[in-house]
Amino acid sequence: MQLFLQQAINGVMLGGMFSLMSIGLTMMFGIMKTANFAYGALYMIGGYAAFWASSLLGTPYWLSLLIAFVVGFGMGIAVEVIGFRRFRGNEDATLVFGLGVALVARGGSVLAWGSQTRYIPTSFAAYHLGPFILPSARIWAALASVVIVLAVYLIVVRTKWGRVIRAVADNSERAQLVGFDTSFQYALVAGLATGLSAVACVFLIPVFSLSPTVDDSALYTAMTIVILGGLGSIVGCGAGGFIIGVVTAFSFGYLNSTIAPMVPLLLLLIVLAVRPEGLFGRRERAV
Amino acid sequence: MTENNWTRRDFLATATIGGVAMTAGMGGFSFEARAESATSFLSKGKISFGTILPLSGGFTVVSQPWIHAIKYAIDEINTAGGVKIDGKSYQVDNPVGDEQYSAQGGLTAFKKLAADNTHFTAGYVSVEAPAAVQGVNEQEDHLMILGITGKNLCLTKNKLRFYEYALAQATGPYMAHYAYNVLKVRKIGSIELANTWGEDFYFSFKKTFEALGGQMVSRGFLQPNQTDFSAQITEMASKGVDALYIIMGDGPASAVALQARQGGLADIPILAQGAWGPEMYLEDQGRKTMDGAVYPGVVAYSQWSDKHQKLNDKLFKDTKLYLNNWFWHGYDPTKIVLWAMEEANSLDPRKVIEAIPDTVKKRKSDLMVQPAGTIKTASKGIYLKIPMTIGRFNANADFAKGPALIAVKDKMYNGFPGWVPEKWEGYTADPSDTKVNWYPTLDELKAMNG
Numbered sequence: 001m002q003l004f005l006q007q008a009i010n011g012v013m014l015g016g017m018f019s020l021m022s023i024g025l026t027m028m029f030g031i032m033k034t035a036n037f038a039y040g041a042l043y044m045i046g047g048y049a050a051f052w053a054s055s056l057l058g059t060p061y062w063l064s065l066l067i068a069f070v071v072g073f074g075m076g077i078a079v080e081v082i083g084f085r086r087f088r089g090n091e092d093a094t095l096v097f098g099l100g101v102a103l104v105a106r107g108g109s110v111l112a113w114g115s116q117t118r119y120i121p122t123s124f125a126a127y128h129l130g131p132f133i134l135p136s137a138r139i140w141a142a143l144a145s146v147v148i149v150l151a152v153y154l155i156v157v158r159t160k161w162g163r164v165i166r167a168v169a170d171n172s173e174r175a176q177l178v179g180f181d182t183s184f185q186y187a188l189v190a191g192l193a194t195g196l197s198a199v200a201c202v203f204l205i206p207v208f209s210l211s212p213t214v215d216d217s218a219l220y221t222a223m224t225i226v227i228l229g230g231l232g233s234i235v236g237c238g239a240g241g242f243i244i245g246v247v248t249a250f251s252f253g254y255l256n257s258t259i260a261p262m263v264p265l266l267l268l269l270i271v272l273a274v275r276p277e278g279l280f281g282r283r284e285r286a287v
Numbered sequence: 288m289t290e291n292n293w294t295r296r297d298f299l300a301t302a303t304i305g306g307v308a309m310t311a312g313m314g315g316f317s318f319e320a321r322a323e324s325a326t327s328f329l330s331k332g333k334i335s336f337g338t339i340l341p342l343s344g345g346f347t348v349v350s351q352p353w354i355h356a357i358k359y360a361i362d363e364i365n366t367a368g369g370v371k372i373d374g375k376s377y378q379v380d381n382p383v384g385d386e387q388y389s390a391q392g393g394l395t396a397f398k399k400l401a402a403d404n405t406h407f408t409a410g411y412v413s414v415e416a417p418a419a420v421q422g423v424n425e426q427e428d429h430l431m432i433l434g435i436t437g438k439n440l441c442l443t444k445n446k447l448r449f450y451e452y453a454l455a456q457a458t459g460p461y462m463a464h465y466a467y468n469v470l471k472v473r474k475i476g477s478i479e480l481a482n483t484w485g486e487d488f489y490f491s492f493k494k495t496f497e498a499l500g501g502q503m504v505s506r507g508f509l510q511p512n513q514t515d516f517s518a519q520i521t522e523m524a525s526k527g528v529d530a531l532y533i534i535m536g537d538g539p540a541s542a543v544a545l546q547a548r549q550g551g552l553a554d555i556p557i558l559a560q561g562a563w564g565p566e567m568y569l570e571d572q573g574r575k576t577m578d579g580a581v582y583p584g585v586v587a588y589s590q591w592s593d594k595h596q597k598l599n600d601k602l603f604k605d606t607k608l609y610l611n612n613w614f615w616h617g618y619d620p621t622k623i624v625l626w627a628m629e630e631a632n633s634l635d636p637r638k639v640i641e642a643i644p645d646t647v648k649k650r651k652s653d654l655m656v657q658p659a660g661t662i663k664t665a666s667k668g669i670y671l672k673i674p675m676t677i678g679r680f681n682a683n684a685d686f687a688k689g690p691a692l693i694a695v696k697d698k699m700y701n702g703f704p705g706w707v708p709e710k711w712e713g714y715t716a717d718p719s720d721t722k723v724n725w726y727p728t729l730d731e732l733k734a735m736n737g
Contacts, residue, residue, distance in 0.1 A: 003525045010517040055570065106343065114607050115347035117541045119572030126549060133524065135549035138517070208514045209545055209572075211538050212347075217514050252518035257508035258481050 002131050007253040008246065009132055015245025016142025017204055019149055019238050022222040022229075024197030027152065030232020031169040031189045034084050035091070037098030039197060040219030041105035042079070046072040046198020047210045048113055054120045064120065068198040076194025077187045084190065085183060102215060109212040122206035137206035144203045145241070148196060153234045165189055169232075228268050230281020239279060243267070328406050328428075328634035333380040334370055335405035336361060336621065339396045339420075340412055342385040346511075348537055349412050349562045349613050351606045354383060356617030357409055359601065364625050371629050379625060386411065388511065390419035401427045406636050408432065409451075409621055412562075412613075414440050414482045421445050430636035432624055434616045437483030438718045438725055447636055448668035449643060451620035453675050453705025455484070455560075456713070458583045459491025460729035461703050462532075462558055465581065465677050467499040469697065470556050472530040476505035476523030478516065478543055479534035480561070488534045488560045490726040498728045504528055509539055516546045524551035531555055536562025544576045556581060563680065564611025565691040574682035581679055582692060585615045586702055587655040589678045589694040594655065599687065609686040619654045620671070626650055643669050662706060664714045675705040708735040 024043070028036045036042075049071035050064035059067065079101060087093035127134040156162040167175045168185045176182050201214070208214065225244055229236025244264045251260035271279060328334070338357050340350035361379045369376040382405060384396025393416020400408060408424075409432035411417035417433050418440055424431050425447050433441060434452035441450050466472045475496065479485030485508070493503045504526045507519035520543075523531065531547055533540050536559075544557055557580040568574050587595070588611065598618070599610045623646055628634055630649070631642035644661040651658060659672040677700035678692035694701050707713060707727065716723040724731065 003522065006521050006525065007518055010521055014515055014517060110343070110347055114566070115351065116566035116569065116608070117348075117538050117573070119545070119570050119576075121571050126551060126553075133521070133551040135546075137549055207546065207549070209538075209542050213512070213538060214514070217512060248515065249518050252515070253522060256481070257510055257513070257519075261510060261513070 003253075006132055007249050009134065010253075011246030011249030012242060013134070013138040013142045013245070014249055015242030016145035017138065017207065017241075018221055018225055018245050019241025020141060020145035020200040020203060021197075021218055022225040022237050022241055023145075023149055023152055023200065023234070024193035024195075025222040025226050026229070026232060026234055026237040027189060027193035027196070029226055030234070031156075031165050032080075032084070032186055032193075033169070033232075034088075034094060034190075035098070036079075036084070036193075037095055037219065038079060038101035038105065039098075039194075039222060040215035040217075041102040041109075042072065042075050042194050043197040043201045043218045044109060044210070044212065044215040045075060045105055046194070047201035047205055047214065048109060048118075049198065050202040051113070051118050051120055051205070051210055055118075061120065061122075065199055065202050068202045069195040072198025073191040073195035075198075076191040079194070080187050080190035085186065088186075102219075106212050106215055113212070115212055118205075118210040120202070120205045120210075135207075141203040141207060144199075145238075148199070149234065149238045152196070153238075156234060224264060224268055228271055228278055230278030233278065233280040233282075236278055236280030243279075328404070328636070329377065330380065330404040332377075334377050334625075334628070334634060335380045335382060335400070335403065335407070336625065337382050337384060337400040337405040337408040338410045338617075339384045339386045339393060339400070339408050339416065340410040341388045341392075342383070343387075346388050346412055346537070348566055348608070350386075350410070352564075352602060352608055352611055352614040353410060353412070353617040355602055355605055356614040357381065357621045359598065360618050360621035361625070364622065370625055372632055372634060377634075384408075386413060386416045388413045388416070390415040392416060394419040394423070397423065397429075401429060406430065406634070407624060407639075409617060409624075411435060414484050421448070424448075428636055430624065430640055432620050434620070435484055437485075437487050438713065439483035442667060442713055442718050444666045445668050446666060447640060449620070449624065449640060450668060450670045451623075451673070452616060452671070453583070453585075453673050454670075454707055455487035455491045456707050456711075456726060457491075457703075457705045457732070458560075458675055459488055459493075460495035460727070460732060461675070461677060461700060462560075462581070462583055463492045463494075463496035463499065463501070464729050465695070465697075465700055466530060466532075466556075466558060467496060467501050469695070470530060470581070472501065472556065474502050474504045474526070474528050475530050475532050475558075476507070476526065476528035476552075477503060477532040477534060478507035478509055478519050478523075480539075481508040481510060485534045487726075492532065494726045495728045495730075498730070509535060509543065511535075511539060513539060514542060516543045517550060519543075520547050520550040520552060523547075528552070529555055530558060532558040532560075534560045536560070537564075537567065541567050541573065541577065544580075545572070548576050558582075562611070562613055564613070565609040565684075565686040566611070568680065568682035568686075568691065577680060578682035579679050581677060581695075583675045583677050583705075584612050584692050585656045585705075586674050586676050587615050587657070588612055589676050589690050589692045591689050595690075596688070603687065609691065611691070615656055619656045619658075622654070623647060623650070623671075640669055647671065657702075659704070659706075662709050662714065667714060670706060670714075673705045674702040676701050676703070704732075704736075707732065710735055 046068045050068040053059040053067045083097040125136040225240040229240030251263035369378045397420045436455040505523045627642040627646040630646045631638040662670040678694045
């Protein structure tokens with residue numbers, strides 16, 4: 001029973017980390033209607049920005065986080081202005097552009113930082129709650145996830161700017177007609193989403209470490225969670241992350257690792273069969 | 288002659304004439320082939336010695352030293368005048384194919400090189416790629432130089448395979464012996480790459496460890512692209528393991544070690560197989576995580592000489608990486624095969640592989656991995672007898688000036704045989720034969736040696 005409960009705790013923490021990994025992609029899907037296949041690569045570069053700041057400049061952890069956010073924000077605006085804006089409405093071009101950016105970013109990362117695993121210094125400290133072990137790095141990442149996902153939700157739902165970007169997301173032409181600068185709003189959202197993905201990467205380096213391969217795992221994980229939760233649903237991102245996290249922990253805890261990775265995907269298929277729009281997604285209505 | 292008039296005599300006469308004509312034709316053809324033999328294995332006038340390794344993704348860190356080691360060996364031979372066959376010198380070309388760490392990637396790269404008349408390839412870091420190529424290589428008259436262990440990979444039938452590394456069956460028992468007798472470990476948790484490579488290390492270790500009185504209390508598996516190991520670590524911690532055996536290298540291995548240190552296994556020894564090198568210890572966190580890990584490497588990994596220094600400087604200049612086990616997969620084996628071409632006085636892979644035992648015997652002192660010879664099998668190619676050394680990683684070493692792996696003091700673990708003795712039935716049996724003792728204990732290995 002103790003092992004079962006520990007795996008459940010692992011799953012909840014992992015779920016938090018997965019939600020954190022996915023929140024940027026959720027924003028791009030939900031507000032910009034953009035399938036950003038460069039997401040994993042931009043997430044990775046954000047992590048490397050923090051690594052570089054930490055190892056070359058000796059910046060403290062919080063400052064590395066801030067630097068990662070700024071770099072991510074800049075990259076998000078750059079890919080929006082250079083690519084996604086020009087290809088908006090053309091899904092094939094958007095997809096190819098995203099994949100192209102990902103390839104260049106991955107190759108460039110190997111050249112810039114090498115292919116070896118990198119770290120940002122952290123402690124091995126673990127909190128002990130009775131018989132249960134709570135690694136501090138995971139706790140912090142999970143807490144950061146709750147704070148960031150909640151903050152994004154509140155910004156989008158409760159603030160004036162949130163109403164603006166929801167209006168743009170709902171119907172960009174109509175929003176433009178009433179005077180909103182949609183290009184500016186898209187750029188802001190792309191910057192914020194990518195900046196948050198970079199922050200997520202920095203929070204997860206102490207757990208997963210950093211190498212040019214993290215882009216793939218981040219993209220696939222984020223895609224799975226975003227599709228499960230419902231494209232663009234912030235609540236779905238939070239819930240989807242926790243569900244996938246718990247299912248992953250139990251799968252790897254009790255099944256052979258050749259079968260275990262399939263279980264979260266099987267769950268995704270079952271959910272999509274029952275609810276094609278995902279757990280919290282909105283069904284597209286015919287006009 | 289109508290069909291009705293077609294007699295047995297007519298048939299026999301015609302068949303005889305036809306047969307003679309065909310035999311004469313084939314004889315002419317084979318004469319033609321023999322006449323071409325000196326050049327028919329060349330590609331654009333050069334010997335093509337290919338490398339098949341991943342060029343992108345997580346295993347680049349493994350493949351870069353390996354790719355460069357092969358290149359350096361070829362450069363040295365070329366600078367010395369090339370490979371001399373029939374009194375003529377040939378330069379060696381080194382095309383590189385992208386293995387992509389997959390069966391499809393490896394096979395595609397192989398076919399492309401084979402189409403360009405490459406008859407020798409080295410590398411293959413995954414299990415999947417060489418498994419896909421094996422068999423096809425024999426059809427293509429192509430010698431594979433392979434170093435990844437696993438009975439379903441390197442103990443299958445293949446007459447054109449030169450196996451250049453240590454078998455899991457040989458290193459596992461020594462690691463188990465060291466863990467039990469020196470580290471005084473009694474309960475081990477292991478996590479292995481889920482394939483024949485991982486399985487062989489697990490069972491090779493387990494048989495000896497359990498024979499000594501130890502217990503393998505937790506066995507986990509991992510996939511190359513897996514990032515989270517909390518479930519497996521939790522299980523090990525709950526069973527009170529007093530050592531962690533990681534049967535995997537680099538990215539996933541460092542993540543396992545990092546998460547183990549964070550997840551309740553902060554102080555226990557780590558035993559390691561696979562790609563472990565200085566690149567894992569470059570930063571403080573890597574040092575904290577993996578310093579002191581126990582690892583079996585080739586003897587050259589824990590030694591240092593002027594030659595080591597030169598190669599290390601060169602490798603660092605080209606890749607920003609330092610000498611590691613993967614470098615030694617590529618450097619000497621490439622030279623052995625190129626020298627074997629001269630020994631055979633032929634570029635025919637079937638003759639070259641036959642010349643490898645004599646080549647190793649004659650050039651032993653020129654080889655940094657210090658092979659003890661070769662094992663020639665009837666249907667499974669040739670295995671290099673490569674000595675191994677158990678060492679512990681010194682994460683605080685100056686990797687630019689010395690080895691990261693420090694050999695342990697006990698002589699028993701220094702230069703131990705990384706091969707199973709010739710009389711082992713594994714060299715002739717089918718890997719699926721369950722009657723064969725595929726994982727002999729250390730005592731059984733010693734008994735085989737007499």
